[in-house]
Amino acid sequence: MLHILFLFSLILTTTHVLAQDFCVANLKGVQTPSGYACKTEANVTSKDFVFTGLGLEGNTSNIIKAAVTPAFVAQYPGVNGLGISAARLDLAPGGVVPMHTHPGATELLYVVHGHITAGFISSSNKVYLRTLKKGDIMVFPRGLLHFQVTAGKRPSLAIVYFNSPNPGLQILDFALFANDLPSDLVEKTTFLDDAQVKKLKGVLGGTG
Amino acid sequence: MLHILFLFSLILTTTHVLAQDFCVANLKGVQTPSGYACKTEANVTSKDFVFTGLGLEGNTSNIIKAAVTPAFVAQYPGVNGLGISAARLDLAPGGVVPMHTHPGATELLYVVHGHITAGFISSSNKVYLRTLKKGDIMVFPRGLLHFQVTAGKRPSLAIVYFNSPNPGLQILDFALFANDLPSDLVEKTTFLDDAQVKKLKGVLGGTG
Amino acid sequence: MLHILFLFSLILTTTHVLAQDFCVANLKGVQTPSGYACKTEANVTSKDFVFTGLGLEGNTSNIIKAAVTPAFVAQYPGVNGLGISAARLDLAPGGVVPMHTHPGATELLYVVHGHITAGFISSSNKVYLRTLKKGDIMVFPRGLLHFQVTAGKRPSLAIVYFNSPNPGLQILDFALFANDLPSDLVEKTTFLDDAQVKKLKGVLGGTG
Amino acid sequence: MLHILFLFSLILTTTHVLAQDFCVANLKGVQTPSGYACKTEANVTSKDFVFTGLGLEGNTSNIIKAAVTPAFVAQYPGVNGLGISAARLDLAPGGVVPMHTHPGATELLYVVHGHITAGFISSSNKVYLRTLKKGDIMVFPRGLLHFQVTAGKRPSLAIVYFNSPNPGLQILDFALFANDLPSDLVEKTTFLDDAQVKKLKGVLGGTG
Amino acid sequence: MLHILFLFSLILTTTHVLAQDFCVANLKGVQTPSGYACKTEANVTSKDFVFTGLGLEGNTSNIIKAAVTPAFVAQYPGVNGLGISAARLDLAPGGVVPMHTHPGATELLYVVHGHITAGFISSSNKVYLRTLKKGDIMVFPRGLLHFQVTAGKRPSLAIVYFNSPNPGLQILDFALFANDLPSDLVEKTTFLDDAQVKKLKGVLGGTG
Amino acid sequence: MLHILFLFSLILTTTHVLAQDFCVANLKGVQTPSGYACKTEANVTSKDFVFTGLGLEGNTSNIIKAAVTPAFVAQYPGVNGLGISAARLDLAPGGVVPMHTHPGATELLYVVHGHITAGFISSSNKVYLRTLKKGDIMVFPRGLLHFQVTAGKRPSLAIVYFNSPNPGLQILDFALFANDLPSDLVEKTTFLDDAQVKKLKGVLGGTG
Incomplete structure (x- = not known):
């Protein structure tokens, strides 16, 4: 058995230095067109891959009765280079996420609870508008104007995903x-x- | 006013044919390395961009006490070519999403309710393991072995996202x-x- | 000499079928996330790679005193799959290319003659505004709101380029x-x- | 046990339609900027992923005393969409693979036997020239002029790889x-x- | 009103740090496969996005009676990471831009004035040759040999674009x-x- | 003649600083999502593009009777940013390269000598299994489980290629x-x- 272990270890040693499965951002390091410089792998822990901030309700006591809590690379360095990120939308009754775009990513919205009316406008100026209920998902193609508003009288919650760590x-x-x-x-x-x-x-x- | 409308319309006409903001899949059309052939834009409606199947609880009365409901391009043609998709994970008490990989995508998991223990293993054979609570997100880099199991005694629900319409x-x-x-x-x-x-x-x- | 010719020809024959240097669009063929199906290479001629429509002055006798003439894939099938396209901007005195975005491409503008005031707005809501003279170029990063207006009292002409055949x-x-x-x-x-x-x-x- | 089998099968069925792990070319189907249309998955067999043509010695009885045998997508449909291909170089004594480029791919050469002098020229007009022996590998960056000639008096054999199924x-x-x-x-x-x-x-x- | 301002500002603050709409090159910083390290956003001004060097006539009093003035990332740091750049071609009567390639980009040429005969050669050794007049554009697919020569007896001017900040x-x-x-x-x-x-x-x- | 030389040199000087044909890794420099920082071009020599380690037979006196010798970016800095790398497989009689994946690359295997049984398993759980002889190549799509074992009683040698400098x-x-x-x-x-x-x-x- 020890023999087996010993021999396998030879390969193990070799493969140990090869991986760049991920590149947790060193937010104080250089920024490049592909993202931030990587944190040393030895310092990476499982905590780097988890973000707990989306568990907190956003403060909707404001004029738009809505709050956006981002988990982009600046808040969540673990997604650096991985082509993905997320955000939380809290919408109080009458809430509005105003007309906006994400210059660098497509968005996918999931309704956790409540009802949301969401829409996007294509380059052909056609409107794609739907009222979504709990459990529905809707996709907003990259770069197009879109918005979300509370539908009905109850608050709603949505999680949105982006195919970029830095969607803008x-x-x-x-x-x-x-x-x-x-x-x-x-x-x-x-x-x-x-x-x-x-x-x-x-x-x-x-x-x- | 009519004058303005008329003149603007000239541009409008010109721009009308330019867009390929999206490419809703014609699932009966050819498949290519970049995805399915597009449905004719004239036949695209807002329904194409919404998927309601993730609102339905998966049946966890099975040996793994878990269910995976995909919203990949085969189920959700609107994400064709958009680099994004999703799936629903239902985990009953004792539930397990067995060890697996997605060959073509990074995954981001959001816990809707319950507690989930999730982990992935890097090319260096290091384990990144966390128990997640409601509202937490965790990222699983592309192609690496990972799994999710129910933590605690209550059922849990997660929505996972992928940066590919066809993550495998x-x-x-x-x-x-x-x-x-x-x-x-x-x-x-x-x-x-x-x-x-x-x-x-x-x-x-x-x-x- | 004939001997040489003969032997070289063997390789020539072999290599003849390999190339996909380009993929001139068959606009009546299927459209996919990567662009249109290719026209048969045997039918491709040098005309496919040239577009003469940007040589014609656009009609600026309209409310915006400006005209945009596109040379995107729909007008210029030769750029299909090549990641590039162009357009012509004619700006009469007082002309305006209204606030707009290109969801899928970065733009580079070259002033052929006249003076143009151009600007874009970043995700941080900062305005980058310049008045350009003949020969100047300015870049507008992908997906951001931007505009161009005539500066001064003379008409101006600009050619804009995009790093997509279908910038939107x-x-x-x-x-x-x-x-x-x-x-x-x-x-x-x-x-x-x-x-x-x-x-x-x-x-x-x-x-x- | 049957119970287990039955329940697992539910997932299996679901996942069966999801994959696009590969896209074996239908060479008679449409060609797109991303490659050929895929052969129906049901008709794909393990033979599609293997190419035996590189096992045959090329005929070097020609003026360049060399032969290039390609395994690009046109010969080897299994690599369609997979971003990889290969070719065989036979070099007799005095053999020459003349100055050439691959417009769409980087090349990696492996010397199976013999000695080969190979070189490439950068955009800065600097020459990178080496004589390689059995087992050596050399990389030729995308699009740059390069060549290979027999070194010494014995024939040599090399296998070259490209990071495109259609390197040109x-x-x-x-x-x-x-x-x-x-x-x-x-x-x-x-x-x-x-x-x-x-x-x-x-x-x-x-x-x- | 102040109330509105205050509440909006909350979001504004949050979004302020998220953007990487652009990455103006710090030419003294590290270079990576994706380009140069970014200049700090706070130091970026509108000047970074404008390049005035193409407004100056190149000196064609040389043997090729032509001059190429580049606006690549080394001259125009604002295009770093944006996938675009440009150059100016001055062609005197009898002028020649000799046979060349751009290993990393497709080129699009616009004739500002004069007549230019331009051509490229495909991997199939077919020649695509056209004489272009003022206002015409022509595309030269990535990595292929091409050239431009003055047609007629008058000088000509062209602006060329590339879908890379560093086309080579x-x-x-x-x-x-x-x-x-x-x-x-x-x-x-x-x-x-x-x-x-x-x-x-x-x-x-x-x-x- | 000197006149010609002089004038050409003007262009030469201009073009000298433009190229990023390659980016040889500075393994002690920062790592980013696109790879390592580049070594200064002035210090790059032809040696950087050649790797001789695959010429050495791996030690197969171990439990798996096989050895994998990588030429990934960590061993072979010249492939940084070039999207390609390689490895050597030595298989003694009874040798096994155990079930594994490359999270970030497709693999192409070439049999230098001997016989090898190789297989991969798709997302649809279908097995693609072949016994390969000298000269055969086989492709293993990105991220899928695969393996290689010695077929027959003689040792075998294979060179494998990846379309990433860091396939994992x-x-x-x-x-x-x-x-x-x-x-x-x-x-x-x-x-x-x-x-x-x-x-x-x-x-x-x-x-x-």
């Missing part, structure tokens, strides 16, 4: 009204009225 | 014991005893 | 106001006022 | 001299003398 | 004659005469 | 029995008997 999130209103993009450029490129643009800039802290 | 699923016991791979080859290549191999072949319907 | 084009106003997405959903998810939404729906032919 | 093969002399590219264009773009171009066109059957 | 550029004459690859190896692998090889080595500074 | 290697017995995965979890998830598990844990040094 561009919320339309923030993109248009929460920065210094001059109002006349916003108006020219969106055909919105000046009063409308200035009102929303006021709300969202935009300037210019 | 190779359950170790089925791969070894549920086909016509000759017993002596199984034994030679796994070091399992003859009695053990034949016992499991008997259970799983393997021959040879 | 989602014009914000068309996505929001030129379809049947119910006005209350538009308002809820964009925070725009009802009057504003209805006004633009009127202009762009939206319903609901 | 552009032999410089065939590309320049074995077609109808007008001689003056060849001369202008290569700086070769007219006599040299016409001599090689004569040998290789080029016209113009 | 292997000019045939430089690869063969501008380094220390021994003349006998050049001759053996290209079938060029000794005198021809030595003449061009003399011109281009090659040794051996 | 998960040997089933090591994964199950050579670590601290608790025996009851092994038994639960594999249906193996306790005695069987403990016996193999004893042999392979597993604990728990």
Whole structure:
């Protein structure tokens, strides 16, 4: 038996250094187009692959009556290089996840409880709109505008998945009204009225 | 106003034919290395992007006290070409999702309720093992052996996600014991005893 | 010499059937996640790789005083599978290419003549804005909102390139106001006022 | 036991339709940017994954005293979509695999017997040249000009691998001299003398 | 209103750290297979996304009466990781961009003014040759030999695009004659005469 | 002539800094999801692209009468980022390469001499089994369980190729029995008997 063990070990030693099954992010290390530099494998533990933050209810006591809790690579370094991540959506009655895109990923939404009306708009400007119930899933193709709103009078919870550790999130209103993009450029490129643009800039802290 | 509408429409017409935002599978069409041929866009509706089958509890009255309900491209044609899919895991008390791999995808598991002990084994033969509670997520890197078992005495439910519409699923016991791979080859290549191999072949319907 | 020719020909014959250097689209053939089925190589000619439509000035006598002429795979089958395409932007004085995204590609813009003010907005809501002159190039990362407007009083011309044969084009106003997405959903998810939404729906032919 | 078998079978049935582990080419089916349409899985046998043609010595009784036997997707349909292929190089004494590129793949060469001098030239015009002996491997990065010649007085054999099922093969002399590219264009773009171009066109059957 | 602002800000803060929409190259940082390490996002400005060097006419007072001005990642760090780049071709009367390949990218050429005869040669040794006029575009599939020459008596200008930030550029004459690859190896692998090889080595500074 | 040389050199200088044809690994540098940081190009020599270790016979005086000698990126830094690697299999009479997977790559096996029985098992649990002779090649799709055993009474040699510089290697017995995965979890998830598990844990040094 010892003989067997000894001989197998020879291979074991050889194979020990080969693997790059994963690349847990060293968030203080360099960032590259493919993601963050890897944490040394010796320091990786099972904790790196688990994220507990999605278990906490998001605070929906806000104007959109909704909360998004991300588990992207910045919060969950274990997904670095693995092409996957997730987020939690809490939607109170009347809640809204405003119109947005993920520039770098397709999204898959699962309804944990409640009812959610969700939709996306294609490049052909066609609307794909459904009201989802507990247990339903819906896919939102990469880069397209989409949104989710509470359907019915009860709160709802959804978990969304992305096929990128860093899907990005561009919320339309923030993109248009929460920065210094001059109002006349916003108006020219969106055909919105000046009063409308200035009102929303006021709300969202935009300037210019 | 009509003037504006008319002129905008010119662009609209032009852009109408450009998009391939998605490629809902025509499951009766050809299959290629990148997936199934697309259903004609004119026939695509919002129903194609929603799958309701994960809302149904799987039947765990079986020997593994567990059930896996897939929402892969074969069940959910809307994810064709989108690099994403999902499945539902029902685990009764004592339930087991046996040791398996997904040859073509990384998996992300979300615990809807209950407690689940899950683990994967790296190419360096190191075990990454955690007991997860409601709301936790855990990632299983592509191609590595992993498993899930019920922790505690209550049933549990998990939704798993994959970064491929067709992740594959190779359950170790089925791969070894549920086909016509000759017993002596199984034994030679796994070091399992003859009695053990034949016992499991008997259970799983393997021959040879 | 004939001897040499003869022997070389043996290899030539062998190699003749190997190539898939390109896959000119058969636009009437099946579409797959990786693009259209290929035209038979025997029928491919040099014309398939050239597109002359960008040489024609677009008609800017419209409300946006701008025209976009695409050379995507639907117009230019030669780029199928090659990961590249282009478009022509004509901008009259006061012209605007409205706020839009390309869900599936990064864009690179080259100013042929005139001056263009262009900008994009990142996921962090930061605006990257520049006025470009003849000969300048600017890159717009994949999936992010961006726009171009004429700078100064003369018309301008730009050629834009994409790293996909089918980049998609989602014009914000068309996505929001030129379809049947119910006005209350538009308002809820964009925070725009009802009057504003209805006004633009009127202009762009939206319903609901 | 039967009970166990029965219940396991439920899962087995479910999983049976999910896999696209491979996509053996139907060479008479459509070709797409990602490869050929797949042969029906039910018709796939173990023979599809084996190619025996590399076991046959190539005929080196030719002017280059060398032979290349490909096992690309056209000869070996089992590699379709799998991102890999191979070829056999027979080199007699004085043999030459002329300067060439593979537009779509990196190559790895293994010397089965004999000695081979091999080299590639980088984009920086630096030459990486080595004489290899039995058992050595050398890598030739994608798309770069490279060649192999017999070293010493004995024949040699090498097996080369590619990370594409369809790597392409552009032999410089065939590309320049074995077609109808007008001689003056060849001369202008290569700086070769007219006599040299016409001599090689004569040998290789080029016209113009 | 302030209330709205406050609550929106909560989300804003969360999303602020998530994005990797781009990865402007730190050219002094590490280089990896996916590109250069990213410049810190805080230091990125709109200037990083613009390159003005293509606005300058290249100096064609040389033997090829042509000039190539690249805007690859080394000159234009903003395209790092974005899968795109460009270059400017100035062609005087009689100008020639000699036979070359880009090992890592497909090229798309746009004629700004003048007439250009361009061609590429496939793996099947077929020539695809066209004379292009102002406004035409032509695609050159990845890794294949191609060239451009002035057509007619006037100078011409083209902008070329690549679907890689680092397409590489292997000019045939430089690869063969501008380094220390021994003349006998050049001759053996290209079938060029000794005198021809030595003449061009003399011109281009090659040794051996 | 000097004039020509001088002018060509202008281009040469420009192109000199552009290339990233390869990225030889600096094994002491950072590791990222796309591989190791690159060694400075100035320090790269032709030796970096050659690996001689596969020329040495592996020691098969062990229990499996087989030896695997890898030429992955950790042993052969030249393949970093190039999407390819190799390994040598020595099989003595009665030799076995035990059941294993490569999580990140497809494998292509070439029989240098001898006879080898090889097989893989698909996600549909179908076995693809062949006995290979000298010169045969066989492909093993990514991530699937496979094995090789000596056929006949003579030793055999095979070279295997992977379409990744870091394919990973998960040997089933090591994964199950050579670590601290608790025996009851092994038994639960594999249906193996306790005695069987403990016996193999004893042999392979597993604990728990």
